[in-house]
Amino acid sequence: MIASPKSDIKSLQLDELRSIVQPSYRARQITDWLYKKRVNSFAEMTDLPQVLRAKLADDFSFDRTEVVRVLGSADTTRKFLFRLSDGNLIESVLIPASPALYGSPSDRRTICLSTQVGCAYGCKFCASGLDGWKRNLRPNEIVNQIIAVERESGERIDNIVFMGMGEPLANYDNVMRAIQTINAPWGIGIGARHITISTSGLVPQIRKLAEQPLQIRLAVSLHGATDDVRSGIMPINRKYNLSTLLEACRYFTSRKKQRITFEYILIAKVNDSDEQAHKLTNHAHALDAKVNLIPYNNVEGLDWARPSPDRQKRFLAVLRAGGVRATLRREKGDDIAAACGQLRLQTERTVVSA
Ligand code: SAH
Ligand code: SF4
Numbered sequence: 001m002i003a004s005p006k007s008d009i010k011s012l013q014l015d016e017l018r019s020i021v022q023p024s025y026r027a028r029q030i031t032d033w034l035y036k037k038r039v040n041s042f043a044e045m046t047d048l049p050q051v052l053r054a055k056l057a058d059d060f061s062f063d064r065t066e067v068v069r070v071l072g073s074a075d076t077t078r079k080f081l082f083r084l085s086d087g088n089l090i091e092s093v094l095i096p097a098s099p100a101l102y103g104s105p106s107d108r109r110t111i112c113l114s115t116q117v118g119c120a121y122g123c124k125f126c127a128s129g130l131d132g133w134k135r136n137l138r139p140n141e142i143v144n145q146i147i148a149v150e151r152e153s154g155e156r157i158d159n160i161v162f163m164g165m166g167e168p169l170a171n172y173d174n175v176m177r178a179i180q181t182i183n184a185p186w187g188i189g190i191g192a193r194h195i196t197i198s199t200s201g202l203v204p205q206i207r208k209l210a211e212q213p214l215q216i217r218l219a220v221s222l223h224g225a226t227d228d229v230r231s232g233i234m235p236i237n238r239k240y241n242l243s244t245l246l247e248a249c250r251y252f253t254s255r256k257k258q259r260i261t262f263e264y265i266l267i268a269k270v271n272d273s274d275e276q277a278h279k280l281t282n283h284a285h286a287l288d289a290k291v292n293l294i295p296y297n298n299v300e301g302l303d304w305a306r307p308s309p310d311r312q313k314r315f316l317a318v319l320r321a322g323g324v325r326a327t328l329r330r331e332k333g334d335d336i337a338a339a340c341g342q343l344r345l346q347t348e349r350t351v352v353s354a
Pocket of ligand 2: 119126129200
C-alpha cells in the first residue's frame with residue numbers, strides 16, 4: 001500500500017486545526033506561529049509542548065518555498081522565481097504602489113500569484129502555456145508565495161491578484177482554500193475586496209464563484225470582442241463562447257453587486273481594430289465593466305507584437321468615447337505582471353540547456 005502524502009500544515013484552516021489539537025486553543029497558537037511570527041519549522045513553535053510539536057511533525061509536512069532568483073529592484077516591479085519542494089519552478093511578481101489596479105486605491109502593494117505549474121489552456125500569446133500543464137499548486141504553495149515575497153522584500157502586501165502562471169479557476173478548491181487563509185484574521189488578513197481572481201473564462205467556475213460568500217473581485221481575460229477573434233487566440237472560447245461567458249459574467253455581477261474588470265491584451269493586427277474596440281465598448285457597457293488594456297508583452301519564440309502607441313491610444317479613445325471606464329497599462333512595470341510565466345520559462349530552458 002502506498003501511504004498518502006502528508007498534508008502541509010499551511011494547507012489547513014483554523015477550524016480544522018482545532019479539531020486536531022488538544023486543547024483547542026493550541027490551534028490559534030499554531031496559526032500565530034505560521035502567519036504572524038512566520039517560523040519555518042515546528043521546532044520553533046516554542047510555546048507548544050514538545051510532544052505536540054513532535055506529533056505535528058509526524059502528521060504534517062512543513063514545506064518551504066525557496067527563492068531562486070529575484071529580478072528588478074526596490075521601487076520597481078520585482079519578479080521572484082521559486083523552487084517548490086518537488087523541484088518545479090513558479091513565479092510571483094511584486095508590483096509597488098501603482099495607479100488604480102483592479103479597483104484598488106493607488107497606494108497598494110500588489111502581488112501577482114501563480115496557481116499552477118504551467119497552464120493547460122494554451123492561449124496563443126502566453127508564456128505560461130507554452131510547455132503545457134504540470135500540476136496544480138497546493139494551498140500552502142499559494143500562501144507561501146506571499147510569505148516569501150514579504151520576507152525577501154521587506155514589504156507588506158495588501159493587494160492580491162491571481163494573474164500569475166496557471167488558470168486559478170481550474171484549481172478551484174486549492175485556490176479557495178488559500179484565499180480563506182489569505183483573508184482570515186488568523187491568517188494573512190487581507191480583505192476579500194483586495195483579492196482579484198483572473199480567469200480566461202471558465203464558465204461553470206465563474207458561476208460557482210458567484211455563489212460563495214466572500215466578496216472576491218473577478219477579472220475576465222477577454223482579449224477578443226467577437227468569437228472569431230477570441231477563438232483565434234484563446235482555445236477556451238471554442239468551449240465557452242463569448243455569449244456564454246458574458247452571461248456568466250452577468251450572473252456574477254448580479255449575485256455580487258460588484259463590477260468586474262475585462263482584461264484586454266492589445267496585439268497588433270489581431271484584436272486592435274476600431275471594430276473590436278466598438279464591440280468591446282458594447283460588452284463593457286452591458287455589464288458596467290471596467291476595461292484594462294494591456295499592450296502585448298514580447299514572449300520569446302512567439303511572433304506577436306504590440307500595436308504602435310498611437311494605435312493603443314486610439315483603441316482606448318474609442319472605449320472612453322463610448323463612456324467605458326478604461327485604462328491602458330504603461331510600460332513602467334505593472335505590465336510585467338502580465339508576463340508572468342516568462343521568467344520561469346527562461347530559467348527552465350537555461351537549466352535544461354546547461
Ligand atoms: N489564466 C488566467 C490568469 C493568468 S494570466 C487568465 O488567463 O486570466 C494573467 C493575465 O496575463 C491574463 O490577462 C493574460 O491574458 C495576460 N497575459 C498572458 N500573456 C501575456 C503577454 N504576453 N502579454 C501581456 N499579457 C499577457
Ligand atoms: Fe493559461 Fe491564462 Fe496563459 Fe491562457 S493566459 S495560457 S489561461 S495562464
